[in-house]
Amino acid sequence: MEDIQTDVCIIGAGSAGLSLAAGAVQMGAKVVLIEAGEMGGECLNVGCVPSKALIAAAKQAQALRYGASLGIAPIEPEVDFAAVMKHVHGAIAAIAPHDSQDRFEGLGVRVIRERAAFTAPDRLEAGPHRISARRFVIATGSRPAVPPIPGLEEVPFLTNESLFDLTELPEHLLIIGGGPIGLEMAQAFRRLGARVTVIEADAAHGREDPELAAIVLKRLRKEGVEIVEGAVVERVSQQDGAISVETGNGTHAGSHLLVATGRVPTTDGLGLDAAEVEHDKKGITVDDRLRTSNRKIYAMGDVAGQGQFTHLAGYHAGVLGRTIPFGLPAKAKNGHIPRATYTDPELAHVGLSEAEARKQHGDALEVIRVPYTQSDRAIAEGQTTGLVKVMVHRGRPVGVGIVGHQAGDLIGTWALFLANGLKMKALSDTVLPYPTLSELNKRAAGAYFSPRLFENIWVKRVVGFVQRHVP
């Protein structure tokens, strides 16, 4: 056993662990980073990167089918699935050096490729290494939650961990779960030529504003994705190569099955009891400074149970990048963290939903809606499906949802507003380039101020006075 003493020991080299390791070592701390699997974690290897690369290929295929409204004769694309997957793995390979062991060792991080487990509140073991540290940080992420559906274990099902290893396009992909993973992959596989059925126990996109989610679901259905809602899966079976999913209101048969029913935090095998770290099924219990019940140990990213996004993992790493090297009491807030689902149209949100905002602010809440049809750029590009919806309380946006082309990019402006407590006025004072979709955000500010300006008797009186009496 090799004994190692370090300043910071990070478990997990995913989005959270890598960001903190790079920051802490470059600020002068001694850092040990332990990774049991692939460097880069879920986002790089089996999450964001491959899924967005697949979505990009699918979008290209779809563009060939739908050029007619722009005057380009539509054609049915020839999809070479093996080449699509080559693009997907090429994207991972292109980004991998940035997350690699070589790069981190070059920065001065001691990288250990083993599985780590605490053996005491101030010590852990990883293979032949026994590590003591001033601070430990758990960044072990999450893995697919596989529900205990009768028959499922006897059927060859896919999760995001195996989906991108497919070598042939499924003839008919059944997807259990209509959340972000299920819907993004449903549209991508449909556009690449597969039949797709999404089987959702509750409402598809159920965590999103129903008004905005409906616009996404309508488009997916129009493209031929079958979405069955309120369908509780009772049994899964396989006969003669065909997979059947029985639900309370019908049976669906297909060639492949993807389970996309949420995630569980990776807390097992970590020795959390030995470490005296409290946890539950949502993840490791942390306070607003990401401290666990053991003051030597922090948790961040997916395993901290605050949300499952790469940008949240990066934000957590930034907070601990102030706390651990400098001893500053930095806090992680949650209300300004945006999210985006990369279906077409995209759906993005930051802050309160309309329902939450109404509960908090009652009649003082104003809801502004700007349809994409009000954007000259959206019209020029034939991308008029969509809506910007802003919940405003006393001049400040408290929540924003956007569905439409580039919604994930447009929400960035509102994330800035919520993170910095800006008022709508900041946007009406800003000049944006014409013609861009970002003007839709500015139009929301215009829609907020217009009634105050144009339907205000005092404004009319002042203008009347100036016109009559000022030379």
Ligand SMILES: Cc1cc2nc3c(=O)[nH]c(=O)nc-3n(C[C@H](O)[C@H](O)[C@H](O)COP(=O)(O)OP(=O)(O)OC[C@H]3O[C@@H](n4cnc5c(N)ncnc54)[C@H](O)[C@@H]3O)c2cc1C
């Ligand atoms: C299909 C899919 C698409 C997604 N798309 C997006 C997206 O578009 N945008 C977005 O923001 N988010 C997306 N996400 C979510 C995103 O991938 C995660 O939020 C992010 O990867 C979490 O980072 P993390 O560092 O917390 O954990 P991870 O990236 O999971 O890293 C944890 C690491 O810890 C290691 N580990 C675990 N236990 C141990 C142990 N005991 N010892 C040593 N190492 C250990 C694991 O091997 C892993 O490498 C997507 C997820 C999926 C599944």
Ligand SMILES: NC(=O)c1ccc[n+]([C@@H]2O[C@H](COP(=O)([O-])OP(=O)(O)OC[C@H]3O[C@@H](n4cnc5c(N)ncnc54)[C@H](O)[C@@H]3O)[C@@H](O)[C@H]2O)c1
């Ligand atoms: N664009 C992005 O940022 C992005 C993309 C993909 C994933 N992610 C992250 O990964 C997380 C996990 O995504 P997800 O889609 O797996 O999970 P999810 O929890 O968001 O959605 C899972 C869906 O499956 C349904 N479900 C659960 N059990 C079921 C059953 N037995 N039968 C039928 N339906 C069932 C749920 O009702 C829910 O609608 C997301 O919450 C998100 O944080 C982010």
